Amino acid sequence: MNLRQVASVTEAAAAAEIPSVFCEGYGKRSAVNRLAGALVAYAVLGILAWVTLSDPRVRAATLAILAMFAVKSWLRRNDVIHPDRESDPE
Numbered sequence: 001m002n003l004r005q006v007a008s009v010t011e012a013a014a015a016a017e018i019p020s021v022f023c024e025g026y027g028k029r030s031a032v033n034r035l036a037g038a039l040v041a042y043a044v045l046g047i048l049a050w051v052t053l054s055d056p057r058v059r060a061a062t063l064a065i066l067a068m069f070a071v072k073s074w075l076r077r078n079d080v081i082h083p084d085r086e087s088d089p090e
Helices: 003-015 026-052 056-081
Strands: none
Touching (some): 026 056
């Protein structure tokens, strides 16, 4: 395949893109699915930390860090779902 054939394939692929009208609601659904997946992952890591770590201070520190990540993900969800909104109202 030469360079001109690659260019024509690239142009054909660009011309066949799905219009944004059909993909309008996909971003919100994807963001909610990612949030749910992240929260489930934090919960699983928390359970594994609780079961496997024997030192109470290390266990508490690990759970605190996981909780901070979970809270950060939860608070950030509106910025991801509604990117066009301004974060600080005036």
